[in-house]
Amino acid sequence: MNDAPRHSADTAPVERLHPFFILTGLGSSLRGIAGGYAGIAYLAATGRLELAVYGAIGILLVSAVGILLYWRRFSFRVGADEVRIDSGILSRTHRSIPFDRVQDVDITQGPVSRLLGLAKVKFETGAAAGSEEGVLPAIALDRAQALREYVRARRGVQVTQAQAEAAEPQPMFAMNLRRLLTAGVFNFSLAIFAGLFGVTQTFGDVLGFDPFERAFWESALQRAGPLADYVQTHRFGAAIAGLATLVLLGLTTGIIRTLLSDFRFRLDRTGTGLRRRRGLLTLTDVTLPLRRVQAALVYTGPIRDAFGWRELKLQSLAADEGNSSDHVVAPLAKDAEIDSILTELDWHMPTAEANWERFDRAYVWSFWLLLAPLVLAALVQMLFVPLAGVAFLSAVLAFALLRWLDWRRSGYTLGEDRLVVRTGWWSRRTALLPLRNIQSIDLSENAIGRRFGIASLTIGVAGGRGFSSHGIPALPRERARTLRDELLSRFA
Numbered sequence: 046m047n048d049a050p051r052h053s054a055d056t057a058p059v060e061r062l063h064p065f066f067i068l069t070g071l072g073s074s075l076r077g078i079a080g081g082y083a084g085i086a087y088l089a090a091t092g093r094l095e096l097a098v099y100g101a102i103g104i105l106l107v108s109a110v111g112i113l114l115y116w117r118r119f120s121f122r123v124g125a126d127e128v129r130i131d132s133g134i135l136s137r138t139h140r141s142i143p144f145d146r147v148q149d150v151d152i153t154q155g156p157v158s159r160l161l162g163l164a165k166v167k168f169e170t171g172a173a174a175g176s177e178e179g180v181l182p183a184i185a186l187d188r189a190q191a192l193r194e195y196v197r198a199r200r201g202v203q204v205t206q207a208q209a210e211a212a213e214p215q216p217m218f219a220m221n222l223r224r225l226l227t228a229g230v231f232n233f234s235l236a237i238f239a240g241l242f243g244v245t246q247t248f249g250d251v252l253g254f255d256p257f258e259r260a261f262w263e264s265a266l267q268r269a270g271p272l273a274d275y276v277q278t279h280r281f282g283a284a285i286a287g288l289a290t291l292v293l294l295g296l297t298t299g300i301i302r303t304l305l306s307d308f309r310f311r312l313d314r315t316g317t318g319l320r321r322r323r324g325l326l327t328l329t330d331v332t333l334p335l336r337r338v339q340a341a342l343v344y345t346g347p348i349r350d351a352f353g354w355r356e357l358k359l360q361s362l363a364a365d366e367g368n369s370s371d372h373v374v375a376p377l378a379k380d381a382e383i384d385s386i387l388t389e390l391d392w393h394m395p396t397a398e399a400n401w402e403r404f405d406r407a408y409v410w411s412f413w414l415l416l417a418p419l420v421l422a423a424l425v426q427m428l429f430v431p432l433a434g435v436a437f438l439s440a441v442l443a444f445a446l447l448r449w450l451d452w453r454r455s456g457y458t459l460g461e462d463r464l465v466v467r468t469g470w471w472s473r474r475t476a477l478l479p480l481r482n483i484q485s486i487d488l489s490e491n492a493i494g495r496r497f498g499i500a501s502l503t504i505g506v507a508g509g510r511g512f513s514s515h516g517i518p519a520l521p522r523e524r525a526r527t528l529r530d531e532l533l534s535r536f537a
Contacts, residue, residue, distance in 0.1 A: 054124030229300030408519035
């Protein structure tokens with residue numbers, strides 16, 4: 046009996062991470078201890094320079110020793126039918142990954158890794174998101190590429206160089222510079238102010254100022270001289286200029302973030318699934334196996350929708366960057382482009398003739414009932430502080446209006462083989478859920494919902510984080526039970 050050894054990696058040569066991992070790993074380790082830097086800065090600002098120096102040296106030494114030990118204790122072997130990874134300093138882990146479990150091999154390069162010729166390799170097995178199963182943090186780029194081709198060849202999905210070159214000119218979806226800039230405009234972000242707020246909260250005592258306090262700006266104007274007089278004289282113009290600056294910062298931030306993440310975005314069809322490549326500083330090359338895809342999510346908004354733009358994500362058992370189960374396969378696309386991608390999965394979005402059923406009106410009334418005490422509080426406040434009361438009442442009424450707009454836009458439709466649920470008004474989401482992929486259906490009623498005779502359904506599909514839930518928040522109780530039973534009978 047000729048039985049090939051299952052654990053062929055036992056006799057394979059031992060390989061280690063690239064020595065440059067000590068540098069990249071040390072950098073990552075130092076970036077993750079912001080609290081330590083805050084302590085050092087506080088010691089320095091309070092005149093305890095010696096303690097600050099000792100603290101900085103201590104942090105550097107501990108991090109360096111930890112990374113060095115991790116590198117020394119990390120090794121891997123590549124056999125004929127599996128890869129073996131041994132890691133851990135005190136608690137050792139010996140992980141074997143058979144090639145027949147590997148969906149594909151993903152390669153990622155950060156900016157420093159690109160300079161050093163390194164790459165991060167992940168053996169995608171469909172493990173839960175958040176797991177670091179099958180990861181080589183830093184090996185030489187040519188070794189990473191050779192390893193990917195070796196694994197693909199062992200799984201019988203090797204593609205010849207001629208075939209690869211022939212397929213390159215016609216991607217399924219790609220983004221040129223003009224579309225990237227357009228996506229950046231729609232990705233308007235004020236994240237810079239969130240970062241500034243975090244810095245001031247962490248280092249405020251050291252910096253000696255807080256830009257989020259009125260006293261800071263009053264003091265700045267006093268030192269501004271003629272500029273302060275101009276601002277005082279032209280307050281309306283200064284307010285407009287400040288608002289324009291805020292908008293410009295938001296647009297610039299959105300464009301920069303989009304360029305960094307989606308530069309040279311390209312989606313190709315491969316023998317195993319969808320291959321996505323993107324990134325300016327950090328380059329990623331990820332393959333999403335089609336049979337692991339559980340649901341499709343289409344995002345838009347009132348402004349993007351007016352121009353016919355959508356974003357398509359695919360929910361999968363496999364984890365994407367950041368250990369998310371949602372894979373972005375089209376950051377900014379037209380309906381026809383999204384349909385062409387979904388066609389590869391044999392899925393289709395609802396047609397214009399689809400019968401959409403709205404959520405129950407109690408979805409609005411129950412929320413307004415919760416807002417009633419706030420409206421009363423705002424009316425009372427108007428008697429004592431009219432301006433503040435009007436502002437408070439306006440905010441409450443805005444929330445009430447948004448709830449109504451959400452209800453007007455939301456609904457669901459049930460087809461022969463899929464359930465489609467759309468929610469939201471400002472952030473619009475359409476979830477396409479194939480019935481064969483539904484794992485669970487939960488019916489629930491809260492105290493207010495029971496008063497209105499409504500219930501909610503939560504539909505779960507398998508995802509990289511265990512389950513990904515999609516809800517129908519307000520249905521008449523009997524309709525919710527009927528729909529649940531119908532779905533259960535369909536996928537049973």
